[in-house]
Amino acid sequence: MSSMENHVTTKIRGTGRRDLIFIAVLAAVLAAFLVLSAVKKEAGVSVVVTVDGERYGSWPLSKDEEVPVTIDGKTTNVMVIRDGMADMTEADCPDQLCVHQKAISKNNETIVCLPNRVVVQITGGEEGAYDSIAK
Template identity: 55%
Template sequence: MAVQFQKNDKLLLGTVLLVLLAGMAWFSFLGRETGASVKVTVNGQLYGTYSLKQDQEIKIIIGEKVTNVLRIQDQKADMLTADCPDKLCMHQKAIYRQNETIVCLPNKVVAEIIGGEEAELDSIT
């Protein structure tokens, strides 16, 4: 095997790995809280906020076309369909923890889980 690590490599790789693992640990503690609603933005603009408690299918319409369908079920949000070619957002797991996001890059659609208070207000409107 030709791969042999020198001191420099071990130092750099070790430090980087440590920082990454620390970051991951920190984030997983930070983002443990379950969210209350999902905020959808299109092109950076707010499209709507929907409560996770209510099962529904949200059609995201850009222009005249339904580009994405977001489903809320069992207090989780999941991208049901997307008209983009890569379908990466559909492959993503359902989100429910605060700050988790589903992104559809070609359509610039972002679904993001947010916390409690605001949700109650928005579900009335």
């Protein structure tokens, strides 16, 4: 492991030209990525809830509704649809990250409750509509 120790040095170089190029290129790539993903956003039509990777149910965004998510007879999360947006309002986990997350309405946006493995996702209506026509 002595090879690792050879890399220990207290004399560090300042930020050089190469560092600045690295940072600038990376910033440009990430900004482009961010802009591209923002442009692609379109309003979703329905909301799908999955638990443990399996479909729990789906609801249209147009109708206000309160959906309790019940796993093994216990209500773990509550998802509320209001004004065309889906929001997680209750979760029985300690971190409450999904509850803090803002309401979602754009296609493919998701709210994830990691401890309960609950995923709330917005889907576009078009594919669904085509499916029903095809049937």
